Amino acid sequence: MAFKPSDKRKYVSEEAELNLLPILNMIVVLIPLLLTSSEWVRLGLLETRLPPAAAGGGGGMATEQEQPLPKLSLLVAVDQEGVAVSVFGATSTSTEPGRYKYFPRNPTGELDFAGVNQELLRIRREIVKPSIKGKEQAFDAAGNLRYNSDGSPIMVDAYGFDDAETVIISAPNELPFQQLVSLLDATRRWKDPNSNEIEKLFPTPMMGKIN
Amino acid sequence: MAAPTNMRKLSARSAKEENIPLASMMDIFTNMLLFLIMSYSATGLLVNQVDQLELPQSNIDTSPRSTVSIVVDSGQLSGTPGVYAENKGKRVQLLDEGSTLLAVASGAAAQDPAAMTLPGLQQYLRGVAVELRAREQQLGIPFDGQISIQADAAVDYNSILKVLKTCGDEQFVMTQFVVIKSE
Numbered sequence: 001m002a003f004k005p006s007d008k009r010k011y012v013s014e015e016a017e018l019n020l021l022p023i024l025n026m027i028v029v030l031i032p033l034l035l036t037s038s039e040w041v042r043l044g045l046l047e048t049r050l051p052p053a054a055a056g057g058g059g060g061m062a063t064e065q066e067q068p069l070p071k072l073s074l075l076v077a078v079d080q081e082g083v084a085v086s087v088f089g090a091t092s093t094s095t096e097p098g099r100y101k102y103f104p105r106n107p108t109g110e111l112d113f114a115g116v117n118q119e120l121l122r123i124r125r126e127i128v129k130p131s132i133k134g135k136e137q138a139f140d141a142a143g144n145l146r147y148n149s150d151g152s153p154i155m156v157d158a159y160g161f162d163d164a165e166t167v168i169i170s171a172p173n174e175l176p177f178q179q180l181v182s183l184l185d186a187t188r189r190w191k192d193p194n195s196n197e198i199e200k201l202f203p204t205p206m207m208g209k210i211n
Numbered sequence: 212m213a214a215p216t217n218m219r220k221l222s223a224r225s226a227k228e229e230n231i232p233l234a235s236m237m238d239i240f241t242n243m244l245l246f247l248i249m250s251y252s253a254t255g256l257l258v259n260q261v262d263q264l265e266l267p268q269s270n271i272d273t274s275p276r277s278t279v280s281i282v283v284d285s286g287q288l289s290g291t292p293g294v295y296a297e298n299k300g301k302r303v304q305l306l307d308e309g310s311t312l313l314a315v316a317s318g319a320a321a322q323d324p325a326a327m328t329l330p331g332l333q334q335y336l337r338g339v340a341v342e343l344r345a346r347e348q349q350l351g352i353p354f355d356g357q358i359s360i361q362a363d364a365a366v367d368y369n370s371i372l373k374v375l376k377t378c379g380d381e382q383f384v385m386t387q388f389v390v391i392k393s394e
Contacts, residue, residue, distance in 0.1 A: 001271055008267050011329040020233050020388060021233075023231065023237070024236075024237065026241070027240040027241070027244055028240075029239075030244060030247075030370060031240065031244060031247065034244075034248065034251060035247065037369075038247065038250070038251050038252065039252045040234055041258065041260060041391055042252065042391065042392040043275050043390070043391060043392065044269060044271040044272065044273050044274065044275065044389075044390050044391070044392045045258075045273045045275050045276065045359060045387040045388070045390070046269055046271050046273070046387065046388040046389075046390050047276070047385070047386070047387050048375065048387070048388065049384075049386075053289050080220070109296040137222065141237065170382040171368045172368065173315050173368055173369035174367050174369070175366065175367065176364065176365055176366070176367065176368075177267055177362050177363065177364050177366040177367070177368070177371060178268070178364035178365070180267075180368060180371065181267040181268070181269050181364075181388070181390060182267075184267075184269070185269055185270050187269070188271075189270075191270075192358060207371070207372060207375060208372075209372065
């Protein structure tokens, strides 16, 4: 009697293939969805305040102080030749050191935004920061107290100056908006080139015209 | 044994599944998907950039919000300077002609507050403020005086001041310029 041939010989080794079609279907749907709904140009919002004459009442930082706080009166004034940075109402003829500095335009005609940025950092560190008196609750532009979403009060630094976070911008009529935005960037913050840490300077610009 | 017919040969050939090599396509798609997910951001959907307008670049990190929006166009790209009402990235209404926007008052006229006011924008904002105040009373949505301005990078400072002054006069005190984030 002959033996039955072994079943093992009948098995043919087959390569097990993954069924990629469902994954492919999902990817084909996801890619167009992401492409159409993604933001390719990143937009931001640059907040500004009204010119001092139209603002009325000095904004929301006014507190129930009996004695009004002294004014820093930080002014960044652009003219045809360059940018002047002054505090406490100082002018080019003022004799007090560290209160007025003028930055002429670069040889290419560009405004010296880096110089202005450094000078504002100096003012912030040497004049404004030493005047911090502690913390107080923040006000919004309408003069109302501000709260976090959990109901806790939003606390900010209380300075010895009434306008410690404000910079008044003055510029000639023909200054292009892009240069104004670059100037506002220079007044708002300082970025450490080594550590990339950001230090707040004067985040509340008030645009006006000094005649 | 008889030789197989042509039909049999054909059917035998089609019985073999011809597999398309999908692995390389999968690699491309996976890379694309990862890139898109990593760079995905949908915050810009709240504000749509208007065509033919070159927005200024800034290092600001504040994200856009959906508010009342206007366009200040220098006419450098569009050829039609002026102030427009904006809705979903389109100019919907011309509020002030370029001649009004770009006019620079001199001498005694420069001291007149009316010289710094844009009448078309003023009228438009007055109507919007009434509408928003009514909504505040009916629905409880607070009117916070926010307005976002899409201004061309080439617009001059005098025009910007006019827009700011007009907005402030009509209770829109929280003015925000839309910029392109440069970092």
